[in-house]
Amino acid sequence: xxxxxxxxxxxxxxxxxxxxxxxxxxxxxxxxxxxxxxxxxxxxxxxxxxxxxxxxxxxxxxxxxxxxxxxxxxxxxxxxxxxxxxxxxxxxxxxxxxxxxxxxxxxxxxxxxxxxxx
Amino acid sequence: xxxxxxxxxxxxxxxxxxxxxxxxxxxxxxxxxxxxxxxxxxxxxxxxxxxxxxxxxxxxxxxxxxxxxxxxxxxxxxxxxxxxxxxxxxxxxxxxxxxxxxxxxxxxxxxxx
Numbered sequence: 369x370x371x372x373x374x375x376x377x378x379x380x381x382x383x384x385x386x387x388x389x390x391x392x393x394x395x396x397x398x399x400x401x402x403x404x405x406x407x408x409x410x411x412x413x414x415x416x417x418x419x420x421x422x423x424x425x426x427x428x429x430x431x432x433x434x435x436x437x438x439x440x441x442x443x444x445x446x447x448x449x450x451x452x453x454x455x456x457x458x459x460x461x462x463x464x465x466x467x468x469x470x471x472x473x474x475x476x477x478x479x480x481x482x483x484x485x486x
Numbered sequence: 487x488x489x490x491x492x493x494x495x496x497x498x499x500x501x502x503x504x505x506x507x508x509x510x511x512x513x514x515x516x517x518x519x520x521x522x523x524x525x526x527x528x529x530x531x532x533x534x535x536x537x538x539x540x541x542x543x544x545x546x547x548x549x550x551x552x553x554x555x556x557x558x559x560x561x562x563x564x565x566x567x568x569x570x571x572x573x574x575x576x577x578x579x580x581x582x583x584x585x586x587x588x589x590x591x592x593x594x595x596x597x598x599x
Contacts, residue, residue: 372529399584399585401585401586401587403587408591409591409592410490410575410577410589410590410591410592411530411575411587411589412588412589413586413587413588416584416585416586418584423584424584424586427586459529459530461529461587463585472518472535472537473585474520474532474535475530475532475585475587476532477529477530477531478529479527479528479529480528480529
């Protein structure tokens with residue numbers, strides 16, 4: 369497809385379960401970002417990849433959150449031992465360039481995964 | 487700490503009028519500022535980028551200004567239409583930020599016929 373694809377669109381899990389969220393960026397996009405969006409708030413940065421390298425994970429809320437992009441394309445965000453406060457929409461975005469040029473590039477967002485922890 | 491403030495109250499406006507949204511930031515020295523639109527249940531969609539040395543940028547019915555002295559950007563939608571109803575997000579970016587977007591909470595615009 370032409371855009372960023374995320375799956376699943378909705379995920380319901382019981383507290384304590386592990387979940388994995390997938391992001392398929394636009395083909396050829398070097399930069400990939402994960403954001404977390406709470407209801408009524410703007411998205412908050414979680415982590416950034418340049419190709420397969422995770423260059424910034426300063427936004428990950430705890431060590432229960434883990435992200436990977438092993439071949440520089442598809443990325444997975446994993447949350448272990450989920451808690452109720454993890455309930456949010458998780459957004460993935462990609463952009464064509466990397467480094468300083470990334471600041472000037474528009475980011476292309478997927479429609480997110482809505483995660484609900486019961 | 488860094489802070490981005492957008493009017494949290496919804497902006498209700500009549501079709502055909504101009505909507506003006508405000509984005510104020512503190513403890514940033516942005517080289518760029520991006521504006522995005524977000525519809526319910528969808529991801530944000532890029533609208534405009536303005537650079538620190540540009541005072542104004544236009545795209546169709548949209549106009550953005552950037553005042554680094556006031557630390558403020560204004561976003562205008564002229565001749566507004568019901569299809570413009572959405573939440574609008576601003577994101578100031580510093581040059582060495584890797585493109586990491588830090589958003590305001592967004593302002594919801596509701597355009598009524």
